[in-house]
Amino acid sequence: MARTTGSHSDITGPRIRAAALTLFARYGFAAVSMRQIAKEVGVQAGALYNYTPDKQSLLVELMRDHMVELLAAVQDDDRAAPVVRLERFVRFHIGFHHERPDAVFIAYMELRNLEPENFAEIETLRRRYEGVLERILDAGMARGDFAVADAKVTTWAVIAMLTGVNTWFRSGGRLSLDRVQDQYWQMVRRMVGSVGGSV
Amino acid sequence: MARTTGSHSDITGPRIRAAALTLFARYGFAAVSMRQIAKEVGVQAGALYNYTPDKQSLLVELMRDHMVELLAAVQDDDRAAPVVRLERFVRFHIGFHHERPDAVFIAYMELRNLEPENFAEIETLRRRYEGVLERILDAGMARGDFAVADAKVTTWAVIAMLTGVNTWFRSGGRLSLDRVQDQYWQMVRRMVGSVGGSV
DNA sequence: GATTTATCTGAACAACCGTTCCAAACCAAG
DNA sequence: CTTGGTTTGGAACGGTTGTTCAGATAAATC
Numbered sequence: 430m431a432r433t434t435g436s437h438s439d440i441t442g443p444r445i446r447a448a449a450l451t452l453f454a455r456y457g458f459a460a461v462s463m464r465q466i467a468k469e470v471g472v473q474a475g476a477l478y479n480y481t482p483d484k485q486s487l488l489v490e491l492m493r494d495h496m497v498e499l500l501a502a503v504q505d506d507d508r509a510a511p512v513v514r515l516e517r518f519v520r521f522h523i524g525f526h527h528e529r530p531d532a533v534f535i536a537y538m539e540l541r542n543l544e545p546e547n548f549a550e551i552e553t554l555r556r557r558y559e560g561v562l563e564r565i566l567d568a569g570m571a572r573g574d575f576a577v578a579d580a581k582v583t584t585w586a587v588i589a590m591l592t593g594v595n596t597w598f599r600s601g602g603r604l605s606l607d608r609v610q611d612q613y614w615q616m617v618r619r620m621v622g623s624v625g626g627s628v
Numbered sequence: 629m630a631r632t633t634g635s636h637s638d639i640t641g642p643r644i645r646a647a648a649l650t651l652f653a654r655y656g657f658a659a660v661s662m663r664q665i666a667k668e669v670g671v672q673a674g675a676l677y678n679y680t681p682d683k684q685s686l687l688v689e690l691m692r693d694h695m696v697e698l699l700a701a702v703q704d705d706d707r708a709a710p711v712v713r714l715e716r717f718v719r720f721h722i723g724f725h726h727e728r729p730d731a732v733f734i735a736y737m738e739l740r741n742l743e744p745e746n747f748a749e750i751e752t753l754r755r756r757y758e759g760v761l762e763r764i765l766d767a768g769m770a771r772g773d774f775a776v777a778d779a780k781v782t783t784w785a786v787i788a789m790l791t792g793v794n795t796w797f798r799s800g801g802r803l804s805l806d807r808v809q810d811q812y813w814q815m816v817r818r819m820v821g822s823v824g825g826s827v
Numbered sequence: 828g829a830t831t832t833a834t835c836t837g838a839a840c841a842a843c844c845g846t847t848c849c850a851a852a853c854c855a856a857g
Numbered sequence: 858c859t860t861g862g863t864t865t866g867g868a869a870c871g872g873t874t875g876t877t878c879a880g881a882t883a884a885a886t887c
Contacts, residue, residue: 456658478876585796590789593788616782
């Protein structure tokens with residue numbers, strides 16, 4: 430026998446990406462075989478190649494989609510006060526990353542499995558995202574609202590701290606997402622030397 | 629022919645661990661083969677099994693050694709003021725991790741490749757390290773030196789932020805290690821609401 | 828209902844995987 | 858110089874890897 434039932438072009442594609450996302454996040458790109466992905470989808474390994482030229486492309490596509498989504502979702506209104514912009518950024522980052530832990534995990538862990546040109550592409554997107562925060566910090570410094578020693582270093586510090594939430598926070602635990610966002614916003618506000626508001 | 633020259637029992641062992649450390653950090657545990665490690669050492673793959681029962685043990689040993697070293701190196705004098713203890717911790721963490729980027733990378737990235745009992749062991753060591761920082765924060769709160777909302781959350785936030793230094797900082801760049809430690813200490817001090825000292 | 832087109836199966840490919848084992852080669856002790 | 862133990866080379870094991878492809882099947886078109 431050949432195919433089992435029906436034609437599933439528009440169904441199989443997304444299912445392959447979904448399976449790859451889950452499996453890559455759980456076991457790592459290198460540890461997951463094309464046959465495992467196919468099995469999860471309910472298809473033979475060869476069929477995957479109707480949707481991706483090779484395994485590497487599957488990974489790149491997942492990472493690129495994630496980063497593009499991230500950049501589309503972050504919105505920074507530079508007419509607002511820097512403190513407001515910063516608070517929005519902090520809450521956004523935590524919320525957005527919390528909703529897609531697998532994609533976040535892959536985007537941070539599988540960079541070394543990218544071929545050079547793919548790595549460069551993803552890295553560019555990441556830097557663009559960092560740039561959003563850096564501009565907020567610059568604006569705050571220009572207005573005297575923030576007092577940070579180095580905008581770049583502070584950017585990396587804040588993002589590392591915020592992304593770290595994903596390693597321990599799960600819904601339904603001791604703390605709600607809102608509460609976590611509150612706490613991290615408090616920490617970030619203090620970090621940048623913002624004196625406005627209650628402590 | 630069999631062996632080439634000499635007997636190298638006490639040489640080969642460390643060389644295998646060193647090669648595994650470098651390769652695992654660069655390409656990931658799953659992506660590195662025993663033959664690659666052997667080649668780096670200048671030996672056949674079979675010879676590795678005089679020094680490790682299997683590939684997994686090689687990984688666990690590297691991670692355990694790193695964590696044990698870390699726990700041995702961190703020293704916290706609980707008779708000192710919490711602010712002093714915290715500053716020492718921040719500077720220590722950055723300095724220690726900067727000296728062994730490969731081991732740090734592996735210890736954070738390869739946890740998912742550990743079998744359950746090995747994972748539990750490494751996780752215990754990691755929690756013990758986090759405990760050092762958490763106790764400092766507790767002590768500072770008890771004395772009213774710090775004002776943090778949640779010691780556990782703050783612990784994770786600080787460690788994520790400090791460990792993040794390894795992703796961008798390299799010696800010989802724009803900033804010296806001392807300067808980086810200064811900046812991170814300033815950020816952490818503000819984060820915990822410590823009001824003492826200059827801003 | 829016949830023909831075309833998209834999709835999938837199942838087998839095959841060469842290469843590589845972790846691990847085992849025996850004989851060969853070496854060093855050190857007697 | 859011989860013996861004994863340690864260390865290694867090299868081949869072999871069964872199994873898995875990413876990828877290709879001809880042929881089979883189903884859906885879409887006419």
